Amino acid sequence: MKKKLKNELKEFFDNFIKVLKRPEMAILPGQLAFFFVLAIVPTITLISFGASLLNLSTDVIFDFLTNAFSKDIAAMLLNTQELKISGINLVITTIIGYLIASNGPASIIITSNAIYGEKQSGFFKRRFKSILMTIFLVLLFIFMLIVPVFGNKIIELFQFVDLNSSITDKVTAIIKLLQGPVTWLIIYFFIKILYTIAPNKKVKSKNVGYGAIFTSISWILITYIYSFYINNIAYYSTFYGSLANIVILMIWVYFLAYVFTIGMALNFRKEEVELEKTGSINTVNK
Helix, strand or coil: CCHHHHHHHHHHHHHHHHHHCCCHHHCCCHHHHHHHHHHHHHHHHHHHHHHCCCCCCCHHHHHHHHCCCCCHHHHHHCCCCCCCHHHHHEEEEEEHHHHCCCCCHHHHEEEEEEHCCCCCCCCHHHHHHHHHHHHHHHHHHHHHHHHHHHHHHHHHHHHHCCCCCCHHHHHHHHHHHHHHHHHHHHHHHHHHHHHHCCCCCCHHHCCCCHHHHHHHHHHHHHHHHHHHHHCCCCCCCCHHHHHHHHHHHHHHHHHHHHHHHHHHHHHHHHHHHHHHHHHHCCCCCC
């Protein structure tokens, strides 16, 4: 058992080093991060709009951004105008919002094809696919808003019934504890689905779990570490002044994009290694 674990860890680190040495790693994460930054505000606007239609609060997003970074960044991202329009203007505004927000998924498609060595599809085909991915992402984030709301409703129910204060406290503690892992699990499946559908080739879901686990864990760790760093050590305002909030956001997004690209490359590398073992291919890196 220990030998098997040791061999798997060795294989992982060998693949990890090979992935980092790929020339694409110097370019693709930056491109992906740039389009993520462009897409993040329209995406949050669409999420907020969808949440308002379902009478869901976006306080969860605000609290996360406040705890991770600052109230200024949370306000900067969530300070969007309420959509008080209707009719054809609402349709046009929503379409434009989706087109802008789809720049993020479109960049994921381009990045995945570059890693897998697949030919890039035409603009309209890629844009259509990226819009579908954007709709999926918006619905997913709305579902992530529902998780804490549902948990809080259970807590309120126990508090209302008030059978036993000790039982209520235990239920509350368990639900609060589970909300984090449930959210992380949702993030894992979200990343896994993106890794599966992004490339212009048929990728089996079981072949992307490798990178999805790495990316999910890395995203969580990076967010906590970076949050601690900017709140306790770094003082970006000394160098960037009023632009500090934008710089903080961009660096965080770049780290996430870099890890996301590594995870995708790890999936491809693992698939490549398995093909080498079966003798299907003879080269390691093209």
